[in-house]
Amino acid sequence: MASFVKFTINGKTCLAEEGAQLVEAAKENGIYIPTLCNYPGIPPKGSCRICTVLVNGIGQTACTTKVVEGMTVQTSTPELEEFRKSVIEILFAEGNHLCPSCEKSGSCELQALAYRYRVTVPHFPYLFPKRDVEAWHPKLVKDHNRCIQCKRCIRGIRNGKGQALFAFGKRGDKVVINIDPETSRDISDALAQEAMDMCPVGAILRKEKGFDVPIGKRKFDRQPIGSDIQA
Amino acid sequence: MDKIVTAVIKKYGGDETRLMDILIDIQDELGCLSHETTAHIAKALGIPQVDVEQTISFYHFFAREPRGKFTVYLNDSVVAEFCGRAAVQAAFEAAAGCQFGAVSRDGVIGLFHTACIGMSDQEPAALINGQVFTKLTPARAQELVAGMRAGQTLEELKGKKYGDGENANPRVRALVENHIRRRGVMVFDAYQPGAALRKVVTMSSGEIIAMVKAASVRGRGGAGFPTGMKWEFARKAPGDVKYIFCNADEGEPGTFKDRVILTEHPQLVFEGMAIAGYAVGARHGILYVRNEYRYLRAYLEHVLAEMREKTLLGAIIAGKAGFHFDIKLQFGAGAYVCGEESALIESAEGKRGEPRDRPPFPVEKGYLQKPTVVNNVETLCSVVKVLLHGAEWYNRLGTEESKGTKVLSVSGDCERPGIYEVAWGFSVNDILKMAGAHATQAVQVGGPSGSCIGPAEFGRVLAYEDLATGGSLIIIGQQRDLLKDVVLNFTKFFRDESCGSCVPCRALTGMAQIVVERIIAGHGSAQDVANLQAWAAIRKRNRCGLGQTALNPIVTTIRNFRPLYDARLYKGDERFEPGFDLAAAVKDYEAAVASA
Numbered sequence: 001m002a003s004f005v006k007f008t009i010n011g012k013t014c015l016a017e018e019g020a021q022l023v024e025a026a027k028e029n030g031i032y033i034p035t036l037c038n039y040p041g042i043p044p045k046g047s048c049r050i051c052t053v054l055v056n057g058i059g060q061t062a063c064t065t066k067v068v069e070g071m072t073v074q075t076s077t078p079e080l081e082e083f084r085k086s087v088i089e090i091l092f093a094e095g096n097h098l099c100p101s102c103e104k105s106g107s108c109e110l111q112a113l114a115y116r117y118r119v120t121v122p123h124f125p126y127l128f129p130k131r132d133v134e135a136w137h138p139k140l141v142k143d144h145n146r147c148i149q150c151k152r153c154i155r156g157i158r159n160g161k162g163q164a165l166f167a168f169g170k171r172g173d174k175v176v177i178n179i180d181p182e183t184s185r186d187i188s189d190a191l192a193q194e195a196m197d198m199c200p201v202g203a204i205l206r207k208e209k210g211f212d213v214p215i216g217k218r219k220f221d222r223q224p225i226g227s228d229i230q231a
Numbered sequence: 232m233d234k235i236v237t238a239v240i241k242k243y244g245g246d247e248t249r250l251m252d253i254l255i256d257i258q259d260e261l262g263c264l265s266h267e268t269t270a271h272i273a274k275a276l277g278i279p280q281v282d283v284e285q286t287i288s289f290y291h292f293f294a295r296e297p298r299g300k301f302t303v304y305l306n307d308s309v310v311a312e313f314c315g316r317a318a319v320q321a322a323f324e325a326a327a328g329c330q331f332g333a334v335s336r337d338g339v340i341g342l343f344h345t346a347c348i349g350m351s352d353q354e355p356a357a358l359i360n361g362q363v364f365t366k367l368t369p370a371r372a373q374e375l376v377a378g379m380r381a382g383q384t385l386e387e388l389k390g391k392k393y394g395d396g397e398n399a400n401p402r403v404r405a406l407v408e409n410h411i412r413r414r415g416v417m418v419f420d421a422y423q424p425g426a427a428l429r430k431v432v433t434m435s436s437g438e439i440i441a442m443v444k445a446a447s448v449r450g451r452g453g454a455g456f457p458t459g460m461k462w463e464f465a466r467k468a469p470g471d472v473k474y475i476f477c478n479a480d481e482g483e484p485g486t487f488k489d490r491v492i493l494t495e496h497p498q499l500v501f502e503g504m505a506i507a508g509y510a511v512g513a514r515h516g517i518l519y520v521r522n523e524y525r526y527l528r529a530y531l532e533h534v535l536a537e538m539r540e541k542t543l544l545g546a547i548i549a550g551k552a553g554f555h556f557d558i559k560l561q562f563g564a565g566a567y568v569c570g571e572e573s574a575l576i577e578s579a580e581g582k583r584g585e586p587r588d589r590p591p592f593p594v595e596k597g598y599l600q601k602p603t604v605v606n607n608v609e610t611l612c613s614v615v616k617v618l619l620h621g622a623e624w625y626n627r628l629g630t631e632e633s634k635g636t637k638v639l640s641v642s643g644d645c646e647r648p649g650i651y652e653v654a655w656g657f658s659v660n661d662i663l664k665m666a667g668a669h670a671t672q673a674v675q676v677g678g679p680s681g682s683c684i685g686p687a688e689f690g691r692v693l694a695y696e697d698l699a700t701g702g703s704l705i706i707i708g709q710q711r712d713l714l715k716d717v718v719l720n721f722t723k724f725f726r727d728e729s730c731g732s733c734v735p736c737r738a739l740t741g742m743a744q745i746v747v748e749r750i751i752a753g754h755g756s757a758q759d760v761a762n763l764q765a766w767a768a769i770r771k772r773n774r775c776g777l778g779q780t781a782l783n784p785i786v787t788t789i790r791n792f793r794p795l796y797d798a799r800l801y802k803g804d805e806r807f808e809p810g811f812d813l814a815a816a817v818k819d820y821e822a823a824v825a826s827a
Contacts, residue, residue: 045588045732046588046774047732047733047734047774048734049733049734049735049772049773049774052772059771059772061588061774064588079768083768083772086735087734087735087769090734090735090738090739090742090769091738093742094734094737094738123762124738124739124742125742125745125746127738127741127742127745148734149734149737151732163278163279164281164282165279166281167279167281167282167284168285168289168583168731169281169285169288170288170289170731171288171289171566171583171728171729171730171731172726172727172728172729172730172731172737173726173729173731173737173740173741174731175731175737178281178284178285179281180279180280180281180282181280182273182279183279183281
């Protein structure tokens, strides 16, 4: 049997399996920690930094933190909330995000977080990067304008042989997600759908498929992100 | 191409964790790593092509297309600019007939920018096909291009005026000068290779660690972590296979001490690694050296071979049964962030140099997931001397919290740039005096990731408890435009060198650059300055030191040189703070209306 540990989040005593990911442990205890690059079931990366919390007073990403006995966690100080809002704003200003024309509107996590954090006008200079839309792949479209480089697709999507389909290219503010022509050659519709669903934004889309659910009736249109865990 | 790729991959046993070595060797042979070559490498290693490409495209010195028979990488650091780099660039371009970032039409000359190459005491400097050319002038640039076109070899282009000390060693033959201005007892005094090792083998690993702890040796890379504690963690970490890394990836602009130490006393560094291996229980050492210092390769390999012959490395070291330790060289390929220890480990594993999340720390899970110690070059030198002379001797030098000496790389506006080994506790004023600096406006302490201080703080001392530093001091004279010549250059540097993983580092640095450019152009507002300061809170949430310090050039100059910012802010209508030049933006319209 797994052993359970006691710890506190925002002063509330919590119980979770020892070694559980802090994001999941908080969720089980009814506390929402916003995430963006994190995705259940794939190795965490801690790159978007949105899930930063204070563990025993020190800033750490909750997706890469495991719970241990007696740890004190604060998830929601004014500074942390301001920081999260800033990260969301930075992501909007960094890429080219035109929600009204995006297939993912309503099921986009970045958009949903922007609503939750009441983002209006970003306080950061727009970069207006020149980015491509890649449509050579038979089943996938990669719209680099919307990519937030969270690496979910890199970490989570594998073909039948266990090989990666996606990888980073370049570095710094020029990083780009590349699709491998060989390993992605014969992917199934199901895998293409999985890649699209795993993408938190509208950067990976399936070809010849879209708008099955009308805008206005999608996941976050009905229910704000995180509200299933904590209002 | 096929044969070369196959042979190189065979040489490294088809091991994908040796991808850096594989790529470096193949590029040496083929000049670049083209799409076809990459596909072939991926196939031979049995990994996706995008995985090979993600490593290649991370590193500045890996080329996807030919970069010319002679590839010139001209340093564009702040100090190079101080020393007249712009005129050298213009001369190269005029003579070669192409701009920087391109190859001449005849394919002979490729001109490229590169970040600090560790020659700040002899700028402007460039790497040409891996060899260093220092103190360049427009005339010399012209001469070099003419020589390249006339079919001269690299050695002929270099000439025979080699630098001092081991720079003139037949295995080095570098035009580089050491400029050791002040010798201290820790690194640059006389030393008998092997003496410390012969003493070490009479001690237990616990005794060695206790001695290093008693001496309070702290890491010299800048963070100052206690070395003895690091070794103890690694020794206690479970596992048979452990690694000792020496971090010689000094990429902090203005820093060049490791280059000089590796040129003059590589034995000292290797001996320090072997001692670390003995203390930790590691058999494998890896010296990770930045690509810019590859001209030292043959020399360092020879030193290693000599030490093996003298049984100071290899099996049964210093006659001690069971003491096996050997060292290999690992070269980088141009990425500042690899100086961060976990990024360095990733790079040594053949991957992109993206820092890892901690925990786990490298001492628990490092290289190939095994317990790994990463120590700075200078730290390892200090350890050898501690073992030779004792903790008490070591503790006599320095200050309360900073024991021993520090090797400083001093550059910029002064008469005697170079290497100064001083005990901790010297003030900035002391260094300025020794270096012959006059009319100093500011000193950049610890490189761009450190802080920029003004005369009011020149009385502060170099020590972990006051001005902590990895060892670089860039002296900035009063004639310099601090914002344009220094802050903007450093900010661009951090933008280029971000690994791109953490959002605030990847995007915010470029955003800060936009705002600084706006201020320099005279369109900035007081709100812009306030924003830049506020962004400091955001960047500290990045994963690694690069991300956390990327805005330091801006933040520390706003703190210490606020009037320089205020003087450039827009002074028009006080109620209105424009983000751009309105008159210039509507110039065409005004002209059209006027002519109508």
